[in-house]
């Protein structure tokens with residue numbers, strides 16, 4: 001079982017017109033004892049957080065959601081939780097006939113541009129035990145007329161790409177349903193088949209940045225714990241579990 005109290009998501013929904021970051025607030029609430037499955041949704045964020053200390057542009061017209069989970073699995077499964085979440089977003093969009101691609105480890109792409117980012121942040125007890133996990137999902141639903149110039153060739157939204165304007169709360173509910181299922185089955189790795197079959201990364205040349213060094217190789221698959229398997233030009237292979245992967249020709 002996933003949760004300590006076996007509850008599903010959504011017993012406690014908190015909606016905000018504006019918040020700095022649903023992840024930041026979710027962490028604060030988790031420390032104060034918020035229950036497993038507490039969901040925060042904002043119309044917009046003023047300081048949305050992305051991976052590697054980046055900001056996540058969060059205007060009205062997107063879905064900005066964080067869910068607090070109290071897991072009973074080890075810290076080493078955190079990367080799998082990100083992948084589970086990506087698979088859940090994929091399945092929810094598939095229900096609308098939309099087929100994005102999943103870029104390792106935490107992004108979804110549609111027509112070669114980013115529509116969704118995922119940020120999982122953990123909180124630890126003094127003994128190093130994973131006390132809570134906040135899973136944050138930002139999904140671009142509608143066109144942002146003020147999208148910063150530097151993001152215009154990198155980012156897109158579902159309405160612009162498909163002509164469909166999805167109901168924010170419906171897609172959120174669908175994502176949470178799929179996520180709950182995948183997390184409950186995390187040890188069976190049911191999400192991994194979907195994650196792999198719809199990869200944007202596998203088969204591409206990637207530049208791996210790790211501890212200040214860069215290496216280029218071919219992404220050939222994922223390990224069971226969602227590490228990226230890369231084959232280098234000399235035939236050697238490595239599993240990348242941290243750092244970043246970007247495609248050759250892509251901006252850093």
Ligand code: BTN
Nearest residue numbers: 021023048049050051117136138
């Ligand atoms: C990334 O692209 O690097 C991850 C972006 C994650 C954004 C979501 S939006 C909801 C939640 N609150 C945040 O501040 N960040 C996540």
